[in-house]
Amino acid sequence: MSTTLFWTAFFVITTFGLYIGIAVWARASTTNDFYVAGHDVHPVFNGMATAADWMSAASFLSMAGLIAFMGYDGSVFLMGWTGGYVLLALLLAPYLRKFGKFTVPDFVGDRYYSQAARIVAVICALFISFTYIAGQMRGTGIAFSNFLGVDIELGVIIGAIIVLFYAVLGGMKGVTYTQVAQYCVLIFAFTVPAIFLSLQITGTPIPQLGFIGNTADGTPLLVNLDRTLTDLGFTSYLQGQKAMIDVFCITLALMVGTAGLPHVIIRFFTVPKASDARKSAGWALIFIAILYTTAPAVAVFARSNFIETVNESEYSVDVRRGEARAAEQGEGGTPQWFYNWERTGLLGFTDKNGDGRIQYRADEAANEVTTLDRDIFVLANPEIGNLPGWVIGLVVAGGLAAALSTAAGLLMVISSAVSHDLCRKVLFKNMSDTQELLVARFAAVGAVLVAIYAGIHPPGFVAAVVAFAFGLGAASFFPVIFLGIFWKRMNKEGAIAGMSVGLTVTAAYIVHFKIGFSSGVLAACALLIAAVMTILHFGLRSESDTRPMLAVAGAGVLAFLLGVFGLLPSFAAGTADQWFLGVSPEGFGAIGMAVAFTVAVVTALATKAPPQEVQDMVEEIRIPSGHAHVSHAPAE
Numbered sequence: 001m002s003t004t005l006f007w008t009a010f011f012v013i014t015t016f017g018l019y020i021g022i023a024v025w026a027r028a029s030t031t032n033d034f035y036v037a038g039h040d041v042h043p044v045f046n047g048m049a050t051a052a053d054w055m056s057a058a059s060f061l062s063m064a065g066l067i068a069f070m071g072y073d074g075s076v077f078l079m080g081w082t083g084g085y086v087l088l089a090l091l092l093a094p095y096l097r098k099f100g101k102f103t104v105p106d107f108v109g110d111r112y113y114s115q116a117a118r119i120v121a122v123i124c125a126l127f128i129s130f131t132y133i134a135g136q137m138r139g140t141g142i143a144f145s146n147f148l149g150v151d152i153e154l155g156v157i158i159g160a161i162i163v164l165f166y167a168v169l170g171g172m173k174g175v176t177y178t179q180v181a182q183y184c185v186l187i188f189a190f191t192v193p194a195i196f197l198s199l200q201i202t203g204t205p206i207p208q209l210g211f212i213g214n215t216a217d218g219t220p221l222l223v224n225l226d227r228t229l230t231d232l233g234f235t236s237y238l239q240g241q242k243a244m245i246d247v248f249c250i251t252l253a254l255m256v257g258t259a260g261l262p263h264v265i266i267r268f269f270t271v272p273k274a275s276d277a278r279k280s281a282g283w284a285l286i287f288i289a290i291l292y293t294t295a296p297a298v299a300v301f302a303r304s305n306f307i308e309t310v311n312e313s314e315y316s317v318d319v320r321r322g323e324a325r326a327a328e329q330g331e332g333g334t335p336q337w338f339y340n341w342e343r344t345g346l347l348g349f350t351d352k353n354g355d356g357r358i359q360y361r362a363d364e365a366a367n368e369v370t371t372l373d374r375d376i377f378v379l380a381n382p383e384i385g386n387l388p389g390w391v392i393g394l395v396v397a398g399g400l401a402a403a404l405s406t407a408a409g410l411l412m413v414i415s416s417a418v419s420h421d422l423c424r425k426v427l428f429k430n431m432s433d434t435q436e437l438l439v440a441r442f443a444a445v446g447a448v449l450v451a452i453y454a455g456i457h458p459p460g461f462v463a464a465v466v467a468f469a470f471g472l473g474a475a476s477f478f479p480v481i482f483l484g485i486f487w488k489r490m491n492k493e494g495a496i497a498g499m500s501v502g503l504t505v506t507a508a509y510i511v512h513f514k515i516g517f518s519s520g521v522l523a524a525c526a527l528l529i530a531a532v533m534t535i536l537h538f539g540l541r542s543e544s545d546t547r548p549m550l551a552v553a554g555a556g557v558l559a560f561l562l563g564v565f566g567l568l569p570s571f572a573a574g575t576a577d578q579w580f581l582g583v584s585p586e587g588f589g590a591i592g593m594a595v596a597f598t599v600a601v602v603t604a605l606a607t608k609a610p611p612q613e614v615q616d617m618v619e620e621i622r623i624p625s626g627h628a629h630v631s632h633a634p635a636e
Helices: 003-025 031-039 043-054 057-099 104-111 115-148 152-202 207-211 221-231 244-259 262-269 274-310 317-321 336-342 374-384 389-427 433-456 462-486 492-514 519-540 547-564 585-606 612-621
Strands: none
Touching: 003 152, 003 389, 031 152, 031 262, 031 389, 031 433, 043 152, 043 262, 043 274, 043 389, 057 104, 057 115, 057 244, 057 262, 057 274, 057 374, 057 389, 057 462, 057 612, 104 115, 104 262, 104 389, 104 462, 104 492, 104 612, 115 152, 115 262, 115 374, 115 389, 115 433, 115 462, 115 492, 115 519, 152 207, 152 274, 152 374, 152 389, 152 433, 207 221, 207 274, 221 274, 244 462, 244 585, 262 274, 262 389, 262 462, 274 374, 317 336, 336 374, 374 389, 389 433, 389 519, 462 492, 462 585, 462 612, 492 585, 519 547
16 A cells, blocks of 8 residues: 555545544434534534535635636635625624524525515525535545545545435534534645645745745746746736626625525524624634635645646656556656546546657647646645645545535535425424424435436536536525515515526526537426426415416426427527626626516515514614524415
8 A cells, every 4th residue: 555545545534434423423313403503503613614614625626726727817716705705794694693593495484474485495595505516526526536546426426425424414513513623624634735835836834925935046936837827828827818897797796606605604503692603704704714815825836836747748658557657767757646647537648749748738739638627736736746645645635524514514405495494384384393304314315316416417617516506696595685684675576586587597597608408408497497386386375376386387397308308499508709798607696696686676666565573573683682583474
């Protein structure tokens, strides 16, 4: 067994044993434990758990890779995600906690005194969570594939089974304390290699200072990388390529999308009172800042090291076959880590000119690095920098911790949305706590099966998939939560219209420009509409005439069958020159949010004002002190 494999196995097995031990210790026995960890998590621990929940595989694995390749344009992710967290902490978290509910659909259903609004919120939560969890599962698969030498597909399945174990057993209580441990692992794993690389490249142990420091010859590191890239034909690292409006929209979509992500919001339901929600938000911001200020440095170190060690190196077929070691090639040979990652299929070389050397160029015709997955950079960075084996093992454990912590939070959103909001509050109102807990655990199992499929077939690399989830959160939850807290005139009609239109418009734009509307995609959309209408029919049949909903559900099933047999028309994916006002799919959440705000406000003003007791309730939850509010708002 190699030193690297030994340390990787040591850290992964040790940390996983820790997670499972915590899950057994903190197993949930009541619905209160399962959904909100008993409302007794200390603000510091909640801050650490929130940071782990927040810093997903996208932050740990993919963000540095994105910045490494996007350069200046990659700053939108830093600004958007960090700014969004401040927005959430100051504007929404304390008020949502004071409302005293289990989930975001719970807030929407009671604030808007409407079962229909609750059901639409459940659909939004499921849509966002399944989109987001696809990115986390893929990150898990990448980490496992390198560690175990298996296909990404098998890595996704292994990661899903592990996260299912402690989410189902411990619920939010188990997930919270597991995330505390995962934060410690991931932040240590992210910063230790960065310190090594900063010392190696710039001579300073602080990565943030190394980022703006000089190389051995006295040239500023950023200037040196920028010059190297432009010499190889790539775009400048220090100048943005995106249009200003697109940069603005992506940043805004990420900011408000953060404030609308259900798995982040529910973390603030676990503390004892509203003031603790503010304190835990402050702690979380400190914990998050450690990683977010280190990521740009890691990106520059990774891109610099990659070019220096791979470009013009001598490739050996014997090493590729495993019949020799790269160290036997001597100076100028392709490093061993390149061959290791090439076996995973995430990195590839084609000797186009037959000279036995790797030419890394911007020109597609001359570029011989034919496959380069950006998501591997953080995991590969210690190997690229030739760091000790224990550092490589530590980073693998950190990557897994990041992906699994967020996946667990998303599983909690999905299971609680199905068991509590859909079954307990809408479909089967006489369920006991025991039955509800059982449904929640079965819902988590079902969600994992879907997550496995989505992780194996994601519509893009990790951070891009996550960006879509942020766009959907921005266009659906943020307007309805913001208006629900700060505008007492907002009513149920406005909330339903705003969420429905915002989610539909944003999802349609993203699908149109990313994958197109083939017959199969239209069939999936028809099935989704049929499922939504069926749920609305059963949830509202005792309160209103739902026969039109049943008719739409039937039409949806018919359209689904036509789509399955390829009988629906197909529409190819749109191109960049067709973007609305030049806004990319990643930034369209900002436009969707503006549409949702407009539709919600106009609809609310055109319909009846909310009951007086609901308006009084909104006034009450805006007072920062006091205990959690218990809603007495009438349902429709």
